[in-house]
Amino acid sequence: MPKTSGRLLALLSLLQARRDWPGTLLAERLDISLRTVRRDVDRLRELGYPIAAAKGPDGGYRLSAGTELPPLLFDDEQAVALTLALQIAVTTLGDGTGEAAARALTTIRQVMPSRLRHRVNALQVTAVERPVTLPAAPIDDDVLLAMSSAVQAHETLRFGYGSETLDMPPRRVEPHHLITWDGRWYLVAWDLDRSAWRTFRADRITLRIPNGPRFTPRELPGGDVTSFVTGRFRGADDGVIGWPCQGTAILDLPAATVALYTRDGTVEDLGSDRCRLTLGSWSWPSLAAAIARFDTEIDVVGPAELVDAFGHLARRFARTAASATSSTSSQHTAITANPVPTVVAPTFRPLVCSPAVALADQTASE
Numbered sequence: 397m398p399k400t401s402g403r404l405l406a407l408l409s410l411l412q413a414r415r416d417w418p419g420t421l422l423a424e425r426l427d428i429s430l431r432t433v434r435r436d437v438d439r440l441r442e443l444g445y446p447i448a449a450a451k452g453p454d455g456g457y458r459l460s461a462g463t464e465l466p467p468l469l470f471d472d473e474q475a476v477a478l479t480l481a482l483q484i485a486v487t488t489l490g491d492g493t494g495e496a497a498a499r500a501l502t503t504i505r506q507v508m509p510s511r512l513r514h515r516v517n518a519l520q521v522t523a524v525e526r527p528v529t530l531p532a533a534p535i536d537d538d539v540l541l542a543m544s545s546a547v548q549a550h551e552t553l554r555f556g557y558g559s560e561t562l563d564m565p566p567r568r569v570e571p572h573h574l575i576t577w578d579g580r581w582y583l584v585a586w587d588l589d590r591s592a593w594r595t596f597r598a599d600r601i602t603l604r605i606p607n608g609p610r611f612t613p614r615e616l617p618g619g620d621v622t623s624f625v626t627g628r629f630r631g632a633d634d635g636v637i638g639w640p641c642q643g644t645a646i647l648d649l650p651a652a653t654v655a656l657y658t659r660d661g662t663v664e665d666l667g668s669d670r671c672r673l674t675l676g677s678w679s680w681p682s683l684a685a686a687i688a689r690f691d692t693e694i695d696v697v698g699p700a701e702l703v704d705a706f707g708h709l710a711r712r713f714a715r716t717a718a719s720a721t722s723s724t725s726s727q728h729t730a731i732t733a734n735p736v737p738t739v740v741a742p743t744f745r746p747l748v749c750s751p752a753v754a755l756a757d758q759t760a761s762e
Contacts, residue, residue, distance in 0.1 A: 400439075403428065407436050409471070411447065411459040418456040433457075472512055479504060479516045493537050535581055535599050540574065542603055543583055547571045552608030553585070558600045566604045569594070570611045573621045577629065584621060586614055593617065595628060631678035639676025641683050643702035646672050646695040654690060672697070680705035 406426055411417060423430050437447050437457055446460040470478065482504070485497035505513060546553050554566040569585035576582070581598035593616070618624045630639050647654060651665035654673055661675040673690075677683035684705040687694060696703050 400436075403432075404436055404439060407433070408440060408445065408459075411440075411445075411457065416450075416456050416458050422457065472515075475504065475508065475512055476516060476519070480519065483520070539601065539603060540581065540598065543571060543598065543601070544574050546607055547574055550610050550613060552588070552611055553583075554604040554608055556602040556604065557596065560602075567596075568608060569596070570614070572613060572616065574598070575621060575625060577625060582625075584616070584625065593624070593628075595625065630676070639683075640678060641680050641701070642674065642676040643680075643683055643687075643699060644672060644674045644697040645687050645702070646670060646697060647687075647690055648693040649690060657690070681709055684709050 403426060407422065410422060410425060419430050419433055423433050426433070428436075437449070441447055448458045448460045450456055450458075479501065482497045482501040486494050486501065505516065508516065543553065545551075550570075553569050553571050555569075556562065556564065557567050560567075568588040569583075570588065571583055571585045573584040574581065575584060583596045583598055583601065585594055585596065586592075587594045616624045618627060627638075646666065648670055650669045651663050651671035654671050655663045658673065658675070661673060664672040664674075666672055673687065675683060675686055677686055680701045684702060688706075688709070694706075696706060
């Protein structure tokens with residue numbers, strides 16, 4: 397029979413592995429008697445582990461949730477996975493949560509056995525976020541917890557949004573999901589006043605208390621939150637994952653070269669240093685510009701809207717080049733005469749593919 401300390405750790409590991417354990421099965425796994433199982437369970441209770449017992453011939457034991465977090469037992473794989481997750485959390489989460497993750501990481505490393513500590517120390521990970529023009533504002537952990545709790549409890553949320561003041565009526569929404577997208581937190585909710593699905597930036601939300609009544613969850617367009625959010629931020633109609641504008645062109649470049657710089661598209665090798673590129677975007681001009689950035693000869697396969705977009709950009713670029721040439725040639729005269737410049741901003745409406753683009757732009761700015 398193993399020593400008491402080793403037996404207790406083995407028992408704790410089993411209790412954490414599944415919800416319910418019959419006493420006879422625990423005795424069989426540990427190769428001890430039922431009486432010893434009962435004594436060891438009592439010892440774990442004295443150490444602070446909340447273990448519930450069910451009486452009767454089929455009775456057993458369950459590790460329940462307690463008021464305080466007792467010491468936990470992790471196997472090697474769990475410890476490595478937890479350390480890796482905490483390293484990412486330190487560099488990606490807000491100030492409060494990131495600092496807590498750093499403290500937890502230090503605590504775990506201190507108690508690790510040497511064989512495992514060397515393995516974990518060899519795995520140093522830093523999560524690097526993509527640079528953005530306007531970084532996400534820090535969000536209080538309590539706000540995130542309050543929104544997540546409302547999602548789980550199906551309770552209507554009331555909040556002010558953005559620059560809305562306290563004397564303005566609060567937004568009323570049915571929260572369905574709290575998500576992260578490109579370094580920001582968003583709340584996916586059904587807006588009761590607008591009768592529409594919305595995505596709200598969490599850093600612009602000021603919660604009003606108390607919450608509203610409970611609600612019955614609705615089905616998201618697209619069937620799941622990933623499809624809905626992906627389509628929404630691409631400017632597509634609700635429930636559509638793909639880009640609203642998609643086109644194909646043949647480029648005079650090797651497929652291997654184009655593939656290196658194609659994040660979300662399809663590249664097909666045509667031989668003779670040529671390839672077929674299929675891309676998507678929120679508007680036809682932006683799609684044409686994305687293809688033109690490869691700086692090579694382009695043969696548009698389709699659709700016709702993409703051909704028109706190339707013509708639209710060509711005319712605009714020609715005007716820009718002509719204006720720049722004229723400005724350069726008259727620069728000396730302009731400096732001598734010192735005129736007062738007058739700038740007239742041209743009116744331009746993008747050749748968008750879907751009415752949902754306007755909603756997507758509004759969502760991204762919210």
